[in-house]
Structure formats: structure tokens, C-alpha cells
Amino acid sequence: MTRSVIKLVTTPEDHCIARLAAAAIGLALIEVAIPLPLPGVKPGLSNIVTLIVLARYGWRVAAWVSGLRVIAGGILLGQLLAPGFFLSLTGALFSLLALAGAIRLPKRWFGPVSWSVLAAFAHIGGQLVLARLWLIPHNGVFYLAPIFAVAALVFGIINGLIAAQILTGHQMSGSR
């Protein structure tokens, strides 16, 4: 029998993505401990990481970080392949699509708050569609839409502001 060594070749970019994804996963885990009145209403703190990554490294890296966060978060919370996991996955996919569009908006006019709010609405829109098609095949789910919409707006603004704050801090320390 011959010993074989499997070595994964990793690039510095992989390490960078892994570090950022770890930060996002950490925030996702912290978030679960925050008590909230309604299941499904979450601040989405890990999206702050996604926004920062989007601004600094581009959409492709943001997609990696977001995807890894959903899968690793699912494993850590014991949610992998459960309905909640597919809801997160759909939400992440929709918000990434929204971000792909948002990043193309003129930077002079639209900042992280715009991206965050657009992504939050896309997130909840995608989740409502999945819930309607699969989990609760009845228009009754749309009764919760206003609450989710308000949550998306509020948390979208807050997360966007936090991301914008961190990004400006970075630019300032970088220019010094």
C-alpha cells in the first residue's frame, strides 16, 4: 500500500475568501442568539461583510463569501438541507443578483446603503417566492410581506450604514 498525500493547492485569494467568509459565518452565528419577535425577521449582519467584500474585492469574491457563509452556516446550525437552509440560499442568490446590478450604479450617487437596501428587498422577495412555491403553497404567506418589507428596509439601511462606515475608515487608514 502506498501512502498518498492529498494536497490542495490554495492561492492567497482563497485564504482571503476563507478569512472573510469566517467573519461572515461568525456574524451569522451571533445573529441566531439575538431574540426576534418573528421567525424570518433577521438583521442579516453577515451581509455587512458581503457589502464590504463587494466594495473592496468585487462581485465574484462577494458571491464566494456569501455562498460559503450559507453552506457553512447551515452546517454549524444543523440546518443543512432543511427548509431554513434553502430559504437562506435563495435569499443569498437573489441578493447577489441584486448586488450585481447595484454595483453597476454610478458610485458617485449610490453607495453601500443603496446596495444594502436593494439586496435586502431582493433577499426577502426571493424568500417569499420560495416560501409561496414550496413551503406554504398558499397566498397566505404574503400576509407577512409588509412586516418583512419594513424589516428589509430598516436592517438594509442599518447594515448599509455600518458597511459604509467601515469602508470609509479603511480608505482613511489606507491613505495615511
Next chain:
Amino acid sequence: MPWLSLLRPGDYLVVLCGAILCAVSFSLVWQEGRAEKAVVRRGGEVFAELDLSRDRRVDVPGPLGTTTIAVESAHTRVRVLSDPGAHQYCVRQGWLDRAGQIAICAPNEVSVEIVGSGKTYDSLSY
């Protein structure tokens, strides 16, 4: 406010659009719960369909006696005015004004239910 300096002009626009979307979603959901008519049933069969935009009083004969149902068009609502049942649950339930609400006078086998444009729920659980 240091936070306001983080907002760019277009951000206000996006936030405004988001707020409008929230308002629209609220009004859409409330619209659907609007009461349109009341369905009166006796012994499980439809006895009368009452238009809530016209004042009306209906006497429904049941096994115990007469149940009287009244529509108040000013507030588009309906109630059971009197019932021969012992406990008077359906009378004490008062006015019904939202789709999905129902008052049941079980002893006299009479019920009045409000239906709106969409079928709604008397409760939701998750």
C-alpha cells in the same frame, strides 16, 4: 449627524422607494381583508347573502326560534342582533367587520360569515 455623511444622494432615493414599497405592501394586504358581503347559513346551507352596503335586518328561522341578523351599512359591518340560544355567544361576539370573521349560533344552527375579495383566515400560526 456623522452617519448622514455616509449617505450619497441616490441612497435617499433608494430608501424612499423602499419606504413606498413598504407602504404599498401594507395597503395591499389590508385591502384584501376588506369586508364585502355577509353569508348567512342555516343548517349548513346558505340562507341569504347580505350586501354590507345596505342596511338590512334578516330573521332566520331555526329549530329553537328566530335568529335576527342586522347589517349596518355605515360601517360595512354585521352582527347577530338576537338569538334564542342559551349562551348568547354569537350575540355577544358583537360586530363583524373583516373578511373571514364568523359568528356561529350553534344551538339554532345559524351562522353569519363575512367574505371579502379574497379568502382570508380567522387566525394564522407558524
